[in-house]
Amino acid sequence: MIPLSRIRSEPEAVAQGARDKGEAAPVDMILALDETARQARTEVEQLRAEQNRISKGKVADPEQIGKLRAMKATIQEKERELNALEQQIEELLLYVPNPAHPGVPVGADETGNQVVRLEGEPRPFSFQPRTHLELGETLGLFDFARAAKISGSRFAILAGWGPRLQRALVSYMLDRARENGYVELATPYLVRREAMTGTANLPKFEDDAFRTDDDLFLIPTAEVPVTNYYREEILSEEQLPLAHVAHTPCFRKEAGAAGKDTRGFIRLHQFDKVELVRFVHPDNSLDELEKLTSHAESVLSGLGLHYRVLLMCTGDMGFAQWKKYDLEAWAPGMERFLEVSSCSVFGDFQARRAGIRFRPASGKLQYVHTLNGSALAVPRTMVALLETWQQEDSTVVVPEVLVPYLGVDHIGLDNVVVNSGIGDNQHPL
RNA sequence: GGAGGGAUGCCGGAGCGGUCGAACGGAGCGGUCUUGAAAACCGUCGCGGUGAAAGCCGCCGGGGGUUCGAAUCCCUCUCCCUCCGCCA
Incomplete structure (x- = not known):
């Protein structure tokens, strides 16, 4: 499997590697999904950090509890979106071929x-x-x-x-x-x-x-x-x-x-x-x-x-x-x-x-x-x-x-x- | 096929609703000591994401749920173990 980090850093090389093998790598689709996922992830993580901060230790204040309860719903929803994106990316990554070593001759058949x-x-x-x-x-x-x-x-x-x-x-x-x-x-x-x-x-x-x-x-x-x-x-x-x-x-x-x-x-x-x-x-x-x-x-x-x-x-x-x-x-x-x-x-x-x-x-x-x-x-x-x-x-x-x-x-x-x-x-x- | 029990870091093994990313032991790594090594002692020590860094986030077999809060409770899947049955 080609790690997502490599697809981010050298998408063209990965795509070319696939073409050399006569395959098509869904690099563009992965990058697009990744962009959306990263935004979603930032959002979720910020909400989470906030949630963690408030609920550190025992929470007795009913007002705080009410606030947390509301946050929870938002986080759950966003997280579901994020999970779906991540799952799609994982699945697509399994279809990206391994680019050949540079010493390998390029050829069609x-x-x-x-x-x-x-x-x-x-x-x-x-x-x-x-x-x-x-x-x-x-x-x-x-x-x-x-x-x-x-x-x-x-x-x-x-x-x-x-x-x-x-x-x-x-x-x-x-x-x-x-x-x-x-x-x-x-x-x-x-x-x-x-x-x-x-x-x-x-x-x-x-x-x-x-x-x-x-x-x-x-x-x-x-x-x-x-x-x-x-x-x-x-x-x-x-x-x-x-x-x-x-x-x-x-x-x-x-x-x-x-x-x-x-x-x-x-x-x-x-x-x-x-x-x-x-x-x-x-x-x-x-x-x-x-x-x-x-x-x-x-x-x-x-x-x-x-x-x-x-x-x-x-x-x-x-x-x-x-x-x-x-x-x-x-x-x-x-x-x-x-x-x-x-x-x-x-x-x-x-x-x-x-x-x-x-x-x-x-x-x-x-x-x-x-x-x-x-x-x-x-x-x-x-x-x-x-x-x-x-x-x-x-x-x-x-x-x-x-x-x-x-x-x-x-x-x-x-x-x-x-x-x-x-x-x-x-x-x- | 039937009935139970279990899955926690590199390994072993605690934890059974909040300050637990996780006690303790071993291995590893760094050091003290030693001519050198061993032993002993001190320190350090999970994985991943993001970030220049500090930090932040996630992960206690996988997935889902309950809860303000889950390694801990519930459901489900996978795997392992014990007993019974069946069988080469």
Whole structure:
């Protein structure tokens, strides 16, 4: 949340920051309401001061009591007006986006993003690499038809080696994060409205989330429960930076993306993700973003995947982000880069909404800065992995770091996992 | 689901209609002492708004009400705890 004081002191910068992101900030409306509210506040406070002065100590004089009684009615009325104004301002403030850091390139859409670096080598192929869908067909990893039967489109069922590969990836990612100093949390997948507001998924993006009858929301990312972990708390300066990792499913309506990636494993209503979250001192949050990004990257390089790092431009970085990198892994079968991670720093934007502060050695309480990044989104990582490490016979070599987790060094036709016994219902081979 | 109890500053914990922004303890900060540290002692110490400052205003879980006056009384919401029931 952008504090009202900042909107007063630099309204044009805030408005421009919004425009750069392709959004409209209700800055003028806020300023107008604020002007009215300030006048009302002065009036109320003066009346209050008067009231306090008179009623200091016990009041016995009936004349005074009569006067106070009259004042009370006036104050109550004015105060009601003031409260209404303040509430409107608060509500509008929630719709003001976080202006990007000055170092972020201004751009309208993904064409404005900058490739910061390219890492690893695309693996050379002596044959035409297949897509993960073809590989999955051969190896019996996915079952989209039955997923649709049960849950509709954009859901996936993993089968055989599929779920095992997912578990291996998740374990690897979590262990990686722990090595990098992140304390693991296992969180609820349903959260309250306040938590969604804290990370700025609400109020503006309510349509993107699944909501229950009890006004709980299925988390769109572990960012929500983990960032809100320290909600309304005052941390000590020595605790910073705090780093947490969580593996959760993520639920997204993705209403805006209709018609894009409608089939397969790339865009799902539910997918697994390992998320890194950092709570840091405001003085070094930009350095912390580099650190966080490198932690996410270490998973990709560990898996031997070719990837690129993009600095997102203003128009493609989102409502709350201050600066953001995307990590995209190369999928040789599909011949495209897949977004497997977004690493962002939010400044104090989320901390203000969630009330996460710390006590500096001297001076007033300050808001922490928050960061988060996927490390990584599991399905797309799996796609890049399968497509990268496939062999000509459609088997897949398991990257060395995953072998201890998976227990085999390749996924193939010889060791494919099938049902057996009565009522045998084999996956496609 | 049923019956009770509770929510106070960074933390613990008093307060139960007026001088309470809140006793007391701990933590923190400043100091005395010490070669240094610990202990002990002294002092300081809630958050936010507004203001150059003095000050003024608000805040005792959220919202509403009673009253000249509410942390204290009433209503309501949220959360936590205890007991019973149900349940993986």
